[in-house]
Amino acid sequence: MNIQDAEHEESAPNAPTLLINKLSCSLVGKTQVIKITPGSCAHQAYGVREVTEQFHCNYGLNPQFREKVGTGKLKITGVDVEGEARIVELSYHPFYFATLFLPQISSRPDRPHPLIVAYLRAALAFHNSRRND
């Protein structure tokens, strides 16, 4: 995005450009419904257009930067009902995701999380591609 002075409100509360700032409403211990962009890598991983995820955070993408993020190579591919960014992914990269929620906390032995399964599938493909080099 080429924002050279981007900062995080937790570690630099007085910085001029807070790309990540305190959420207007804390998401610690909360669950949200997230809408997934059709055709995205997230959609491919989940196989559905709407998911429910668990959060444990107080900071997120500053809504002032939402449009700027959407127009670059980093795409917002999961949003809550208010349209706030919950999943971002890099369009040109084989597998590059960030989530505001914690997929790992809802994973169970008999119900592994689909994003983490997709992540390891990408790791396996990467492993095999390097082995064949």
Place this chain on the structure above:
Amino acid sequence: MNQQLKVGIIGDYDPKTFFSHISTNEALSHAASALSVSTNFTWLPTLSLVGQSIGATLKQFDALWCAPGSPYKSMEGALQAIRFAREMGFPFIGT
């Protein structure tokens, strides 16, 4: 024998403060079982990810995961490792 995947977890392992650190390890095992592979994961303290030689450390992994737990002991170290994953095409997830 199952294939083994090496995952580097960017973060300062502290399960007493961050309950999700244990979940991270467990979730990797759950997903690995589903794919009939095994995982060998290594937590990488952020202070160890500062400097010129992090590529040598990170290239041994098949994927990188940036764990919860801000503020990191070294934001610079965390960001350097995330940049490495982005620029070198390593599978990456940040949660």
